[in-house]
Amino acid sequence: MIRKATVADVKKIQELINSFAKTNAVLPRSLNSVYENLRDFFIFESDENIFGCGALHITWDNLAELRSLVVHKEYQGKGIGKALVNECIKEARQLQVKKVFLLTENSGFFKKLGFAQVDKAALPHKIWSDCVECIQFPNCNEVAMVKDIE
Numbered sequence: 001m002i003r004k005a006t007v008a009d010v011k012k013i014q015e016l017i018n019s020f021a022k023t024n025a026v027l028p029r030s031l032n033s034v035y036e037n038l039r040d041f042f043i044f045e046s047d048e049n050i051f052g053c054g055a056l057h058i059t060w061d062n063l064a065e066l067r068s069l070v071v072h073k074e075y076q077g078k079g080i081g082k083a084l085v086n087e088c089i090k091e092a093r094q095l096q097v098k099k100v101f102l103l104t105e106n107s108g109f110f111k112k113l114g115f116a117q118v119d120k121a122a123l124p125h126k127i128w129s130d131c132v133e134c135i136q137f138p139n140c141n142e143v144a145m146v147k148d149i150e
C-alpha cells in the first residue's frame with residue numbers, strides 16, 4: 001500500500017533512506033530533516049513495515065524536486081518505485097507545479113518514466129543547498145533530469 005507518511009513512520013523512513021545512502025544513491029537524512037519534511041513523503045508499506053519511500057519537495061512556483069526515492073532490495077522490480085514516482089507527480093499536479101526534477105546516478109529508471117536529462121546549470125541555484133552538504137560535492141556523478149507535468 002502506498003500512502004502519505006505520518007510521524008509514526010519517521011524512524012523507519014530514516015533507516016531505509018540511510019541504508020541506501022551508504023551506496024551514494026541518495027543523500028543521507030537526519031531524523032530532524034525527515035520530521036521537518038514529513039509532509040513531502042509517500043511510503044510503501046507492507047505488514048506494518050516500510051519498504052519504499054519517495055518525497056516531493058516544492059522548490060519554487062513552477063518547480064518541485066523528487067527526492068529520497070528508495071525501494072528495499074527485496075521489493076525492487078515490482079513496480080513500487082514507479083508507483084511512488086507517480087504519486088509524487090500526481091501531488092505535484094494537484095499543487096499546480098509545472099515541472100518535477102531530480103538528481104540521480106540512475107538515469108535509466110527515470111528515463112523510462114518520462115524524465116529527460118538536462119544541464120544541471122539549467123536548474124535554479126536554490127537547489128544546490130542540499131548538494132553543498134554532500135561529501136561528493138562538487139565531484140559527483142549525478143545528472144539532472146526533468147519532467148514536464150502540465
Ligand SMILES: CC(C)(COP(=O)(O)OP(=O)(O)OC[C@H]1O[C@@H](n2cnc3c(N)ncnc32)[C@H](O)[C@@H]1OP(=O)(O)O)[C@@H](O)C(=O)NCCC(=O)NCCS
Binds near residue numbers: 020069
Ligand atoms: C530506482 C528504484 C527506486 C526503482 O524502484 P523499483 O521498484 O525497483 O522500480 P520499478 O519496479 O517500479 O520499475 C519501473 C520500471 O523501471 C525499470 N527499471 C527499474 N530499475 C531500472 C534501472 N536501474 N534502469 C532502467 N530501468 C529500470 C523497470 O524494469 C520497470 O520497467 P517496466 O515498467 O517496463 O516493467 C530502486 O531500484 C532503488 O531503490 N534503487 C536504489 C536507490 C536509487 O537509486 N534511488 C534513486 C535515487 S535518485
